[in-house]
Amino acid sequence: MSHLPLALVGLLCIAMVIAAVVAIRGRSLPIAILAAGLVSLVASVLFLVLASPDVAMTEAAIGSGLTTFLFFFVLGRVRGGQDDGQPDGGQS
Amino acid sequence: MIKRLLALLLLAAIGSVFAVLLLGYTPDAELNLTARYYAERTAADIGAANIVTAIVVTYRGLDTLGEVTVLFLSATIVGLVLAQGSGPGRSPSVRTPVGELLGTGARVLAPLILLLGVYVFVNGHLTPGGGFQGGAIVASGMLLLLLADPLRQFSHGLISTIESVAGIAYVAIGVLGLVLAGGFLDNRILPLGTLGELASAGAIPLIYSLIGLKVGAEFSSMLASLSETEEL
Numbered sequence: 001m002s003h004l005p006l007a008l009v010g011l012l013c014i015a016m017v018i019a020a021v022v023a024i025r026g027r028s029l030p031i032a033i034l035a036a037g038l039v040s041l042v043a044s045v046l047f048l049v050l051a052s053p054d055v056a057m058t059e060a061a062i063g064s065g066l067t068t069f070l071f072f073f074v075l076g077r078v079r080g081g082q083d084d085g086q087p088d089g090g091q092s
Numbered sequence: 093m094i095k096r097l098l099a100l101l102l103l104a105a106i107g108s109v110f111a112v113l114l115l116g117y118t119p120d121a122e123l124n125l126t127a128r129y130y131a132e133r134t135a136a137d138i139g140a141a142n143i144v145t146a147i148v149v150t151y152r153g154l155d156t157l158g159e160v161t162v163l164f165l166s167a168t169i170v171g172l173v174l175a176q177g178s179g180p181g182r183s184p185s186v187r188t189p190v191g192e193l194l195g196t197g198a199r200v201l202a203p204l205i206l207l208l209g210v211y212v213f214v215n216g217h218l219t220p221g222g223g224f225q226g227g228a229i230v231a232s233g234m235l236l237l238l239l240a241d242p243l244r245q246f247s248h249g250l251i252s253t254i255e256s257v258a259g260i261a262y263v264a265i266g267v268l269g270l271v272l273a274g275g276f277l278d279n280r281i282l283p284l285g286t287l288g289e290l291a292s293a294g295a296i297p298l299i300y301s302l303i304g305l306k307v308g309a310e311f312s313s314m315l316a317s318l319s320e321t322e323e324l
Contacts, residue, residue, distance in 0.1 A: 053220030054144045057212070061221075061228040066311070069235040073319070076242065 037068035139284035153277030167310040198240030205233035213304025227307025255309035
């Protein structure tokens with residue numbers, strides 16, 4: 001592997017970690033869902049850079065497309081029920 | 093506190109395992125025996141421009157049949173579990189209408205997403221992607237429609253008909269390969285055609301279209317039954 005893809009791979013990995021941290025620690029649920037989708041999107045770009053376009057397609061279609069849509073769909077269903085977005089109080 | 097320390101230790105251990113793997117990695121200078129066989133023989137034997145598709149659909153077609161079966165079983169079980177909670181007459185609960193942006197955007201985007209999904213699985217033997225990816229794209233288009241109009245009802249009869257017909261036709265093509273060509277799911281029951289054309293690679297476009305329809309129908313039926321369950 002030449003140096004340019006190596007730098008690109010490193011950059012993508014850092015972006016994935018940042019998006020994952022945002023998805024876990026983020027206060028707002030929609031932003032957390034989008035960040036989780038972003039992890040998959042960056043992962044699919046990473047697969048593309050690593051020359052496996054088929055895996056990249058799967059990751060983009062299922063990980064970042066279908067799952068993100070599904071989370072938003074479920075979020076729309078549970079809205080108005082119990083408020084789950086409160087800051088971590090220690091229990092759980 | 094001690095829990096956190098343990099988690100950190102575990103993370104460090106996993107990280108060091110991966111680091112050792114990564115540092116000890118040297119790319120192969122040439123393809124190994126199996127990979128070389130596939131790379132050299134695919135174009136002549138299978139006629140598919142996408143080697144991954146040739147492996148997934150033909151060389152390892154039986155594994156793909158297993159994968160499709162697993163997906164079918166999980167879709168069935170999801171439908172079974174969710175059907176327990178929902179009565180036939182679903183109460184038309186009052187929901188807040190979706191926003192203008194989502195409603196209009198879904199009407200514009202859903203046909204394009206469905207078209208892209210069909211394109212992906214029809215061109216599975218030429219370009220990256222194939223039945224599973226195309227099916228997932230089709231299902232996300234359906235999910236977008238559901239998102240824009242939560243009260244929309246998909247016809248379960250139509251979905252299960254598509255799925256059953258696609259599944260039976262897939263196995264029938266496999267058996268046809270056993271009779272007419274070299275073995276189960278052999279793609280050479282149809283002429284191989286010119287490498288790189290849409291109607292080439294024998295039965296692969298047909299098989300991958302069936303897989304795409306089946307996967308799309310399975311995901312859609314899961315999503316539809318998810319959307320039709322009563323709110324708990």
